[in-house]
Amino acid sequence: MPSRRQVLTGLAAGAGITAATGVYALDIEPLHRLVVTSYAPTLPRWDPSLQLRVAVLADFHICEPFMPFDRVAQIVEATNALESDLVLLLGDYPAGRIAWRKLPLDQFARMMTELKAPLGTHAILGNHDWWDDHTVQRNGRGVPAVRRLLEAQGIPVLENRAVRLVKDGRPFWLAGLGDQQPFFDAWNTFSLADLPRTLDPITDSAPVILMAHEPDIFVAVPDRVSLTLAGHTHGGQIRLFGHAPAIRKVQGHDYSYGHVIQDGRHMIVSGGFGMSRIPVRMGVPPEIVLLELGKTDAVTAAS
Missing domain, CATH: 1.20.5 (Single alpha-helices involved in coiled-coils or other helix-helix interfaces)
Structure with missing residues (x-):
């Protein structure tokens, strides 16, 4: 004893x-903590002569004390140091219920213009961009304020549309979906995501990158898309031994974090930066995702 x-x-x-x-x-x-998680996947339907470096930023959830503007500035500075060709914002810019003090979205939008990339910065919206806009929620329609603010700063917000971009004479498509859970009271029954409408303008063979805030849509993404990018999950916020107990599986598949390959299709889910529901992160540090596409050495690494 x-x-x-x-x-x-x-x-x-x-x-x-x-x-x-x-x-x-x-x-x-x-x-x-702030890490850079790098992926260099070998993708289907990717032009091997198209080498593209993409920085992916997800789920800022700005607020005090959990994502103040000096922290946002740190993320912007770290992103610019990566010298990417393209910066993608995957939604959820305001913080939601965990905020002790909400921060002005117009200042956040101005800070996003400090991101530097030759092919620009492009964005989609997430559920909190809708949920935290009380005018939209009350009326059941309208455009979230953060979309207007980002677009006023010259940052395109892709909602069920695709744009054709060119790097070194090599074209590719960047597509962005509407959010899948825009209205809080009907989050599991109503979606703004329209895959057919989003992909309809893509009439040539150039590679397609698809931005989707919630990863759940991946079960329906067609083979035509080379890579789907998602956020929303925060990697589960708490990951124990590589698993996220709080994140449900989608039709038996774990879409909580990282590089997912399913039926030959590829998705990368970012752990993002912020938090929701509870102000805790454990085992999934805030991350900038760096994609190095078109490289022959398909290696995934975190630093």
């Missing part, structure tokens, strides 16, 4: 570990 001193020592050690874990999950990982 252990002695009284051994029991007390064990309890103290357990309490210390619990406290340290709480500090890490509440403060260190979500507020002070």
Whole structure:
């Protein structure tokens, strides 16, 4: 039998570990860590002569104290240091219920113009961009304020449409879906995502990159799309031994985080930066996703 001193020592050690874990999950990982996660996948229907470097930013959830503007500035600076050809924003710019203090979206939109890439910055909307716009929610229609603010700053917001871009004389398509859960009270029954309408303008053989905030749509994405990019899940916010207990599977598939290959189709789900529901991140540090497409060495790495 252990002695009284051994029991007390064990309890103290357990309490210390619990406290340290709480500090890490509440403060260190979500507020002070920032990693670059790089992917160089070999994609179907990709032009091998098209080498494209893409920075993907997801789920800012700006607010105080969890995503203040100095943190946004840090992310912008780190993204610019990657010298990407293209920057993609995958939605969920405001914070939702965890915010102690909401921050002005017009200032956030201006900060996004500081992102530098020859092919520009392009965006889609996420569910919180709709949910946090009370005018839209009340009326059941309209355009979320953050879309107007981003577009006023010259950042295209793709909603069920595609644009044709060219890098070094090589064309590709960038497509963006409408959000799949735009109205809070009917989030599981109503979707603005229209895949056929989005892909209809694509009439040539150039590669297609599809931006979708929620990864659930991947079950329906056709083979024509070379790569789907998604956010929304925050990697589960808490990942234990590579698994996210809080994220449900979609038709038996785990779409919570990382590089997903299903029936020869490819999707990369970003862990993003921010938080929702609870202000905790554990095992999935805030990340900038860096895609290096068209390279022959298909390696996935995190730093």
